[in-house]
Amino acid sequence: MDRTQSGRGRGEAWPAPPHLDALESEAIHILREVAAAFENPVLLYSIGKDSSVLLHLMRKAFFPGKPPIPLLHIDSTWEFREMTEFRERYARQELGLRVIVKINEEGRAAGVNPFDYGSNAYTEVMRTLPLKEALTEYGFDAAIGGGRRDEERSRAKERIFSFRDRSHRWDPRNQRPELWSIYNTWRRPGECLRVFPLSNWTELDVWQYIAREMVPLPELYLARPRPVVQRGHDLIVVDDERMRLVEGEHPEIRTVRFRTLGCYPVTGAVESAAATIEQVVQELIETRHSERQGRAIDRDEACAMERKKREGYF
Amino acid sequence: MTSLTTPATRQDLTVKPCEKDLLRFITCGSVDDGKSTLIGRLMLDAGAVYSDQLVALQSESRKHGTNGGEIDTALLLDGLEDEQQQGITIDVAYRYFATQKRKFIIADTPGHEQFTRNMATGASNADLAILLVDATKGVLTQTKRHAFIVSLLGIKHVILAVNKMDLVDYDEAAFESICQDFKRFAAKLEITDLRLVPLSARHGDNVAEPSAKMLWYADGSLLHQLESVYVGSDQNLRDFRFPVQWVNRPDETFRGFSGTIASGVIRAGEEIVVLPSGKRSRVRSIVTMDGPLEEAASSKSCTLTLEDEIDVTRGDMICRPGNRPHVSRHAEAMLVWMSEQTLKFDRPVWFKNSAGRAVGEVESLRYEVDVNSLHRKQSQTLGLNSIGRCALSFHEPIAYDAYARNRETGAFILVDRITHETLAAGMFLEHDVSGESGEGLADFQRARVIQSHVALERRSQRHGHEPFTVLLTGLPASGKTTVAKQLEQRLFELGAIGVLVDGESMRQGLSKGLGFSIEERSENLLRGAEVARLLNDAGQFCIASFCAPEEATRQKFLEIVGRHRVFHVHLDASVAACRARDTTGRYAAAENGQIKGFPGVDFHYQSPLSADLTIDTQEQIDVNELAGCVIAPFHRGDAASPDRSKVVPDRDAIIPE
Numbered sequence A: 001m002d003r004t005q006s007g008r009g010r011g012e013a014w015p016a017p018p019h020l021d022a023l024e025s026e027a028i029h030i031l032r033e034v035a036a037a038f039e040n041p042v043l044l045y046s047i048g049k050d051s052s053v054l055l056h057l058m059r060k061a062f063f064p065g066k067p068p069i070p071l072l073h074i075d076s077t078w079e080f081r082e083m084t085e086f087r088e089r090y091a092r093q094e095l096g097l098r099v100i101v102k103i104n105e106e107g108r109a110a111g112v113n114p115f116d117y118g119s120n121a122y123t124e125v126m127r128t129l130p131l132k133e134a135l136t137e138y139g140f141d142a143a144i145g146g147g148r149r150d151e152e153r154s155r156a157k158e159r160i161f162s163f164r165d166r167s168h169r170w171d172p173r174n175q176r177p178e179l180w181s182i183y184n185t186w187r188r189p190g191e192c193l194r195v196f197p198l199s200n201w202t203e204l205d206v207w208q209y210i211a212r213e214m215v216p217l218p219e220l221y222l223a224r225p226r227p228v229v230q231r232g233h234d235l236i237v238v239d240d241e242r243m244r245l246v247e248g249e250h251p252e253i254r255t256v257r258f259r260t261l262g263c264y265p266v267t268g269a270v271e272s273a274a275a276t277i278e279q280v281v282q283e284l285i286e287t288r289h290s291e292r293q294g295r296a297i298d299r300d301e302a303c304a305m306e307r308k309k310r311e312g313y314f
Numbered sequence B: 001m002t003s004l005t006t007p008a009t010r011q012d013l014t015v016k017p018c019e020k021d022l023l024r025f026i027t028c029g030s031v032d033d034g035k036s037t038l039i040g041r042l043m044l045d046a047g048a049v050y051s052d053q054l055v056a057l058q059s060e061s062r063k064h065g066t067n068g069g070e071i072d073t074a075l076l077l078d079g080l081e082d083e084q085q086q087g088i089t090i091d092v093a094y095r096y097f098a099t100q101k102r103k104f105i106i107a108d109t110p111g112h113e114q115f116t117r118n119m120a121t122g123a124s125n126a127d128l129a130i131l132l133v134d135a136t137k138g139v140l141t142q143t144k145r146h147a148f149i150v151s152l153l154g155i156k157h158v159i160l161a162v163n164k165m166d167l168v169d170y171d172e173a174a175f176e177s178i179c180q181d182f183k184r185f186a187a188k189l190e191i192t193d194l195r196l197v198p199l200s201a202r203h204g205d206n207v208a209e210p211s212a213k214m215l216w217y218a219d220g221s222l223l224h225q226l227e228s229v230y231v232g233s234d235q236n237l238r239d240f241r242f243p244v245q246w247v248n249r250p251d252e253t254f255r256g257f258s259g260t261i262a263s264g265v266i267r268a269g270e271e272i273v274v275l276p277s278g279k280r281s282r283v284r285s286i287v288t289m290d291g292p293l294e295e296a297a298s299s300k301s302c303t304l305t306l307e308d309e310i311d312v313t314r315g316d317m318i319c320r321p322g323n324r325p326h327v328s329r330h331a332e333a334m335l336v337w338m339s340e341q342t343l344k345f346d347r348p349v350w351f352k353n354s355a356g357r358a359v360g361e362v363e364s365l366r367y368e369v370d371v372n373s374l375h376r377k378q379s380q381t382l383g384l385n386s387i388g389r390c391a392l393s394f395h396e397p398i399a400y401d402a403y404a405r406n407r408e409t410g411a412f413i414l415v416d417r418i419t420h421e422t423l424a425a426g427m428f429l430e431h432d433v434s435g436e437s438g439e440g441l442a443d444f445q446r447a448r449v450i451q452s453h454v455a456l457e458r459r460s461q462r463h464g465h466e467p468f469t470v471l472l473t474g475l476p477a478s479g480k481t482t483v484a485k486q487l488e489q490r491l492f493e494l495g496a497i498g499v500l501v502d503g504e505s506m507r508q509g510l511s512k513g514l515g516f517s518i519e520e521r522s523e524n525l526l527r528g529a530e531v532a533r534l535l536n537d538a539g540q541f542c543i544a545s546f547c548a549p550e551e552a553t554r555q556k557f558l559e560i561v562g563r564h565r566v567f568h569v570h571l572d573a574s575v576a577a578c579r580a581r582d583t584t585g586r587y588a589a590a591e592n593g594q595i596k597g598f599p600g601v602d603f604h605y606q607s608p609l610s611a612d613l614t615i616d617t618q619e620q621i622d623v624n625e626l627a628g629c630v631i632a633p634f635h636r637g638d639a640a641s642p643d644r645s646k647v648v649p650d651r652d653a654i655i656p657e
Helices: A019-037 A051-063 A079-092 A105-109 A113-137 A153-157 A205-212 A277-284 A306-312 B034-045 B053-062 B081-084 B115-122 B143-151 B172-186 B222-228 B454-465 B481-494 B518-537 B551-560 B575-581 B585-593 B623-631
Strands: A041-044 A073-075 A097-102 A142-144 A160-165 A194-195 A224-231 A234-237 A254-259 A266-271 B023-030 B092-096 B101-108 B126-136 B157-163 B195-198 B242-243 B246-248 B256-260 B265-267 B271-275 B279-286 B296-298 B299-307 B317-321 B328-338 B347-354 B357-369 B386-402 B410-413 B422-428 B469-474 B500-501 B541-546 B566-572 B614-616
Touching: A019 A051, A019 A142, A019 A205, A019 B023, A019 B172, A019 B256, A019 B299, A041 A051, A041 A113, A051 A205, A073 A160, A079 A097, A097 A113, A105 A113, A142 B034, A153 B092, A234 A254, A234 A266, A254 B081, B023 B034, B023 B115, B023 B143, B034 B092, B034 B101, B034 B222, B053 B585, B092 B271, B101 B115, B101 B222, B115 B143, B115 B299, B115 B328, B115 B422, B126 B143, B157 B172, B172 B195, B195 B222, B242 B256, B265 B279, B279 B500, B328 B357, B347 B386, B469 B481, B469 B518, B469 B551, B481 B500, B481 B541, B481 B566, B500 B518, B518 B541, B518 B551, B551 B566
Parallel strands: A041 A073, A041 A142, A073 A097, A142 A194, B023 B101, B023 B126, B126 B157, B157 B195, B469 B541, B469 B566, B500 B541, B566 B614
Antiparallel strands: A160 A194, A224 A234, A224 A254, A254 A266, B092 B101, B242 B317, B246 B256, B256 B299, B265 B296, B271 B279, B271 B317, B279 B299, B328 B386, B328 B422, B347 B357, B347 B410, B357 B386, B410 B422
8 A cells, every 4th residue: 555645554543644735635625615605716816836836726626627716817017928928828728727817908008017106006006906807897706815824914814715895895803703614605796705725824835835746836936047136125137128227227147036926027036046946945944034025015014915905905 | 938847856855844743723811911922932932933024023122012122022923003003912813833843823812801702713723722821810710711712612732821930930839829720620621631831931931942940840841842742633533524515527427526524534445325315325436636545534635436326415424324423403502602793593594514504593592601600591692702502403404413522523603694794603512312401411511420439449359359451462363362261261260350351242232333444443442441441440350352453542542441450462473374373264355355454454453562461372372371371470379279369460470581
C-alpha cells in the first residue's frame, strides 16, 4: 500500500493531517459550498499567486468535472503584459474555462493612469468601480476572492462568507456570526457574498502549497533580469512604453522578482536571486518582510484597507 | 514571452519541514487581563512578526503604548479604526503564527459580558482554549462563564493561563490558590485535559521560554505546551459520516458524491447506507484529482462513487449500515441565541447543518442556563447571548449525532427566513427515546462516580488475592486462546476468582455489530478494557485475550484498567508460522479478500514496545509448558498447599530470556 496514497501507512494510528492538507480540505469544502448554495457564483481572478492557488483548488474541488464557476478578471489595463498573456494561455486555453474580462472603458477613454491620479483614485476608477459594475451587470450572487486574514490587520475579523449589501458595502458591525464549517449562505436577490477560501492561509502556506502542488504561476514571481528604476524604496519594472520616467531616470537591468502582482507602475519588485519556487520559499523564510510593502496602495493611510473594503474593494 | 512556472521536481524542496500539524485555539479573557498583550507576545516571541512590522510596532509603542515606552505587544492586534480609538475589540479576530512544529490559528475573542456569541463562534472550531486570569484578581465570574462556554462547545483541552505573575512577585502560593479555585469549579465541566500555566505576558516570562523567576514551575512554557498538546485523539474515528455536499455529474459517464468526511474512516469496497432513504450500496472508489485513494479519514474532502445507481442528493448522509446517526423529525438541543430578536416558538426558521438545510421550528424551551452560576432557570424565551435547552421539530427527517459524540454532525445553525440573520448556534443532545424532557441526559454535571461502600481491600481479603488483569496479545493463531484457557484453569485451581474475556467472544454479545475495521477493532479492545476494569473493581482477576494490533490502543487499554494492574504478555510468532497452524481458515479468507484489515495480511501488526513478558511461540506450542511459563510469575507458592496471596503477577520473577 502506498503511504502517500492513503495518507498513512497501514496499521498506524491516524496522525493529524499536515497543515497544508487541512487547509486544502477546508478550502475545497468552501468552494463546493459556493457551487451548491449559489445560483450564479464567480471567481475573482487577478492572475496573482492567491488566485492561482484558488484556481488549482477549484480544479480539485470539482474533479473529474470542470469547475462550474466562471472567472472574472478586472483588467485595469496597467497589468504586466505577462499577466494577461498568462490568463489567456493558461486559464482560457489550457483549462478551457470561461473567463470574463471587465475593463472600465470610460476610465480608459479618459486616460486614467496611476501616474497622475494617485493610487487611491486610480484604484477606485480602474478596479473598484468596474468590479461593482460587473457584479451587478452579470448578477453574481457570490464572488470568490483570494483574500487572507493574515494580509493586513483589518482583515483579521473578516468572515469566510462575508456579507455585502446591495451597494457592495461591507459593514464590520453587521457581519453574520460564523460557526464550525456551517456557512450562512442565504441572501436576497441583488445581494452578493464575498467568499474567501484562503482565509486561514498565511503567505508561507500559499508558497509552500504552490511548491508542493506545482501550481502554475506567471514567471514574474521568480527572479529574472528585468529593466527597473528605483523610486524611493520601490523598484519599479518598466514593463511597457507607457511607463513615465522622471528627469534623469534611466532603467537599469537588475535581477528582481515580485511578491505580489498588480499594476506595474505601482507594484514594487524586490532584488532577489530566487529563480525557482523552492528558492522563493527559502527566501521568504529567511527574510521576514511584510508582503504588501511592495504595494504603494496600502501605505497611504494606516487604515486605508478597511476604508477600501467598505467601499467594495478587496 | 511567458512560461508556466512549475518546480522541476519536488524532491529538491530545501524547505523543511514543509508539513506541520495545525492547532486551532481560542483565547478568552478581557483586555484588562492582558489578553492582547499575551497574544502579541506569543507571536513576537515565536518569531511571527516581520521586521517592518516590528519597526512600526516600536514607533507605535512610543506613541500609544501602555508599557512606558517599552514594546507594547498589544498594539500588534487592533485592527478596526473605531476600535483603535475605543481601545476595545468587538468581534472574533483570527491571528496566525507558526513554529517549527506547528501552525497555529488563534481565534481571539472579546471578554465582555455581551459577547457570548463571539466566544461561541471562536470556540466552535477550536481544539484548545486558553483562559486568561489576572493573578491579582483570581478566578472571576467571567472566567467561569468562559470555561462553561468552552466546555459547551466541546473543547477538551484547556490551559488556565495565570497572567501578571510579576504583580504577585512570581509567588507559587498565589498561583496554587488560583489553580485550586479553578479546579473546584472545572470539576463540573467536561474538560478532560486541564493545564495550569503561570506567566507574565508583559515581560515575556514563561510565554515562549521558561522563566528564571518561576523555577518552581516545571511544566514548560505556554508555547511549549501549545506545541506539544496531543489533539489527535479528539477526532472521532469510530463513526463514519459523510454529508453529501455536492453531486458531481460532469457528464453521463461519471456520477460522484462530493463532501468532507465529518468523522470516521472509509475504504473502497465497503458497504454503505444513504440516509434518510436507507438505500444501500458499496463504495466503488474514492476519487481525488491526485488519484484514487484506498481509504480516507475524518476531515478529508473527497468524492465517493458507488457501485449502484441510487438516488443521492445534497443534504443526504452516507454512513455504514451498522453505525448510523439518529434520523428523526424531532430533537433536543442546546441553543446559543445570537440575535437581537428573541426566540419565537413554532415559527418556521431555516435549519442548516453539515449536510444541508431544512425548515424547522423551536417547539419549547426546557430551561435557560445561567452562564454565571450554571444553574438552570425557568424562562419564557431566549434573548441575545442566552443559552438554553430546547425541543425542535423539522419538516423532514434530519440525520444527526449528539454533539458530545460528534462535533461535526452534532452542530447546526438557525437562520431567520426573512432577514437571513443567523439566529442561533445549536448543539444536538443525545436522542431522547422516551420523549421526556430527558433530565440528566444533558446534564452539565459529569456523570456521577458511584462510590461503593465495599472497599477493595475487603474484597481482596475475601478472595485471598489482589485483583489483576493479564493482557494476552498477538497475531491471530499465535496461541492466545490456548494459553488463556490454560491460565484461567490453573488460576482457578489455585483458588483465584476471575474469568477469561476473549476478543472474539466479545463479538457475540457486548461488541455485537462491530466490524473489523481499525476503529471498530479498537472499540472492541476498549470495551474489553472496561470489562477488565469492572472485574478488577470487583476484586477479581481478568484474562483479556485480544489481537490488539495497534500500540496506541494497547496504551489506552492500560490507561483504562490502570497500568499497575495489568500484566501484559505478548505471544510472538511470525505471520508465516501463525498462518501455517491456523485451523480456522481466517488467514485464507483474508488473503482472498473476504476479510478486510486482517492483522498480518493486509494490516500491519505493531509489536508491543513494552510487554511485561514476551513469549516466542514461533515453533509448535506445547500448551502445558507455555501455560507454565505464563503462570510462573503468578505462583511461586508450594503447589501442594497453594498460598492464594501469592497469586499476583510478580514482574521481578520473570527470568529474562
